Amino acid sequence: MSGGGRTINVLNVAEKPSVAKAVAGILSRNQGLRVRDGRSRYNKIFEFNYSIRGQSCHMLMTSVTGHLMELEFDERYRKWHSCDPADLYRAPVRKSVPEDKKDIKRTLEEEARRCQWLVLWLDCDREGENIAFEVIEVCRAVNRNLVIRRARFSALIDREIHQAVQNLVDPNEWFADAVDARQEIDLRIGASFTRFQTMLLKDKFHIDSATDDRNLVLSYGPCQFPTLGFVVERYWEIQAHEPEEFWTINCSHKSDEGIATFNWMRGHLFDYTCAVLIYEMCVQEPTATVTKVRQQEKLKYPPYPLSTIELEKRASRYFRMSSEHTMKVAEDLYQAGFISYPRTETDGFSNKTDLHAIVQEQQGHPVWGSYAQRLLDPGAGLWRNPSSGGHDDKAHPPIHPTKFSSGESGWSQDHHRLYELVVRHFLACVSQPAVGAETVVEIDIAAELFSASGRVILSKNYLDVYRFESWGGSMIPTYLDGQQFIPTTLTLDSGVTRPPPLLSESDLLSCMDKAGIGTDATMHDHIKKLLDRFYATKDANTRFSPTNLGEALVMGYDDMGYELWKPNLRSMMENDMKEVSVGNKSKADVLSTCLQQMKACFLDARLKKVKLLEAMGIFFERSGGEEQQVAGEVVRQCGMCRESNMVLRKNRDGNYMVGCLAYPQCRNAVWLPGSVSEAAVTTNACNSCTPGPVFLIQFKFRQHEIPPSFNANHLGCIGGCDETLRQLIEICGTGSRVPGRGRGPTVQSGNGQQSNFRQRACIYCQQMGHSSSDCPSQVSGSRNVRSNGMNPQSGELSIQCTTCGTPCVLRTANTANNRGRKFYSCSSQECNFFVWEDDVNNGTRGRSMPHAGVSGSASNTSRRGGRGRGGQNRGRDTDTTFVSATGDPISGRRCYGCGDPSHFANACPNRGT
């Protein structure tokens, strides 16, 4: 590229109009820069003169808008019924410019014809490189002699851009190949599975989620399905959660200076006897000795500079904005010039960025302007060069304000919020961390260690401007090493492990980010797709639950033994792409291996399609009558329609029922106790029930869910004669918290009424009529319930605690003996008052030493199980302070189960094994 006398025409192409404009501005130094329209209204053409290594150039700078081309199947494979979906693994595909990009293509062709060079300014990532080759293909087709060069830049900063143009390189074909492979694999897998499952399931079931199921598409994609998988997996985890009781010792000490709460350094124990032994040792020698007083300075650092994912996560957490909406609003702000490019992985500023200038712009703001002024005042010592999170997409800086605004008239509330977030986040990044003084005090009681901590914030620094974050501070009294005292309270408390919460949008983004599902620019699309396809729903707290459809699809593939809904497939593809992009594997090899495997997987999945049908059958009615329903074992002829048989079925939660095969025409159903773990129809018929024969069912109950007086194995009859079964249904309920085929307290087969079909029961208390997010039993600790008279959660009458006068909260018991029974408990943490709801109705005044499971707050400690549909989620749990001892003799010693002081719970005669 040596200098020459003749001026050449150079066509420069950027990935988006904003980059074309920025590069043209930098290279021309805004001298002699002319702008004209191209054929596309968005993609202007900038013209200026420039010299590249002595070569005088007339520069034409224009842009595309992302990919110029799309990959498509050949015409004859595009219709859904044109071929077997399996053929899509070898059907010819081709790249072409779609209709809405034709005008950009024409601009490129026209300009390329009169140029000698083509310089590619696409983003410096794999997709950018691939777009570069699309541009090359279009331009070369009209000008075979073009010299093709690539500009590599890491930011739109003067020096970078001038350096890039003076050091042009060759485009990287490996990068582009990796994207070609990705595109082809995505297309073939996506189209084949989508067509297969849509055509298989759509017409066979009444899928009620869609308003018009003619347009229903049950799509499958290598990103959307793992995203759905995260949602379903968490949902299953919650359902499978089996609460486990644990024990912990708590200690508090009140002095003139205040109260210190000491936590047991063992955390908690699951072994009751062991906990009691230790507790008794402590109570017998309750003198506490201070063994350690540690004071240290703690720093809380401001967040890293803002990347797209962080913007989405924070907007979701702080404002409950969906990621999709956040990106729309951010795009608006970007287009109007108020913030920088919103799709960036970069979370560190280049040291060439003039950070002070960005802060200076904000000095006039009525709210945070004074903070910006303080930042710029060297005397204030507030400034700190921002740290970096270590991610760099080499194309864009972190999201930051680019223009001052104190709010524009056309902005919505969300525009204001998002701009404020971007500005405050930026100001926080260049600020000193908050400083706190933390005190940790450790004490020893009978050789058991406890600790308490307190924190005082010394300087808020960045927290002054970053109002979205807080740093809790609490004072504790002063203690001296070696000091001794008698605790004010020393209690043995029980708690129960709780399931994790549903995934929030922020959690979901983190899962995707971690597993490499999607990119910063597409993650919100995948989340939205789940909602659009009726695979998942989002509640007011931005938490996701799968719909019946979403759960059924994942369950179907899971039952096949495939992990098509897990992120592994995408990770493997990502690894292969990486290999292609560094030249370790060829595009052809990766394509052929991957597609061969996926085709085998597809064919096998099709062989096992009955799994998908079965899974769908659990959630949806069959439509039409052409196919026999998935049959169960016949128990008797239906006494209601007298035409079909009643069969034993297990629903998706692992709960059993006996339902009429003529459903939905006949809705007769018998719901079986929730404690049934196994059931099988025998060949023995009942002697008394008519019309016969009514075949007996061999039941196996989960022993810990039934009273000790009942046997775990039971040969029972659903015809109405079986007193044991009747009692167990009364005690345990039918256990069906899912929308089965009608949910009624029926044991007689004559009155099965379809009433709540598809209504989802609350996952915590298993009641219908509210969702899990509104569950009255979830008012943990309930210190926010202050109304007298009405319980705001349930709308039921509330009562006042007769001990301390605080309002009580209506909750649901969870113990083996009283599961489902309602009680009021005092909402004050200090008070143990409780009274059964039915006792209130009978005029009982309540008491203060309850059975297990009635006061305090639950712990999030969770022993997570794997997937389990039949899981016994006993609901969010309750704790009991059943002994309160210090200062008192050990008279608090009593059974937590029945309250009897003569024994401990492990020896309680009422306790199940």
Place this chain on the structure above:
DNA sequence: GCAAGGTC
């Protein structure tokens, strides 16, 4: 009517 990836 299908994917995911760019972008307006």
